[in-house]
Amino acid sequence: MDEFLSVKDAILLVNKSHTTLYRLCQKFNDTPYIKKEDGKFLINKDFLLAKYPIIESKDEPFELSDTEGITVDDSETNYEEVLQQELETKDETDTNYEKVLQQEMTEAQTNEKATNETSEETVEEEIEEPEILPSADESILETVIGVGLGTVLIVAFIWFLYANGSAV
Numbered sequence: 568m569d570e571f572l573s574v575k576d577a578i579l580l581v582n583k584s585h586t587t588l589y590r591l592c593q594k595f596n597d598t599p600y601i602k603k604e605d606g607k608f609l610i611n612k613d614f615l616l617a618k619y620p621i622i623e624s625k626d627e628p629f630e631l632s633d634t635e636g637i638t639v640d641d642s643e644t645n646y647e648e649v650l651q652q653e654l655e656t657k658d659e660t661d662t663n664y665e666k667v668l669q670q671e672m673t674e675a676q677t678n679e680k681a682t683n684e685t686s687e688e689t690v691e692e693e694i695e696e697p698e699i700l701p702s703a704d705e706s707i708l709e710t711v712i713g714v715g716l717g718t719v720l721i722v723a724f725i726w727f728l729y730a731n732g733s734a735v
Contacts, residue, residue, distance in 0.1 A: 568610050569612070569613065570608060570611070570612040570613075571602055571609035571611055572609065572610050572611075572615065573609060573610075573612065573614050574588050574589065574592070574607070574608050577610050577615055577630070580612075580615065580621070581615060581619040581620075582621075583619055588610070589608070591610070591615075591618065592608040592610065593684075594686075596612075599611070600614035601614075623646065649701060654684060
């Protein structure tokens with residue numbers, strides 16, 4: 568007789584997630600490889616191993632405790648409730664991150680104000696040295712203006728020669 572496994576046992580055997588195995592059960596529900604007894608899916612062991620061969624890994628085996636506190640009954644799983652639980656957990660985490668971020672921003676602004684007040688006092692004492700080299704933005708602007716002006720002068724000169732009848 569063929570050996571059938573519960574979904575929990577199948578998870579431990581092939582190291583696949585709860586969701587993956589339930590999809591498999593739903594997809595092959597009308598075949599001899601999947602049975603449903605007392606509202607719980609049972610999976611044929613040979614079929615399961617054919618679909619998901621056991622690959623030896625150096626990693627630790629998957630455990631049911633890896634579901635982070637979300638429990639799901641084997642019978643008639645309500646995926647909407649499971650997803651709602653996960654969404655609520657995510658929202659709580661996001662809210663906590665937002666609070667921490669807001670607190671850090673407030674502290675940074677307070678520190679910046681204190682730094683600015685201190686630096687204003689020292690700026691008054693320092694003598695401002697003149698800038699010897701132009702900044703990169705000024706150099707680029709001067710180059711663009713120079714090229715543009717040179718192009719205009721060349722075009723004007725060619726037009727002048729053409730208008731006076733000289734050959735170019």
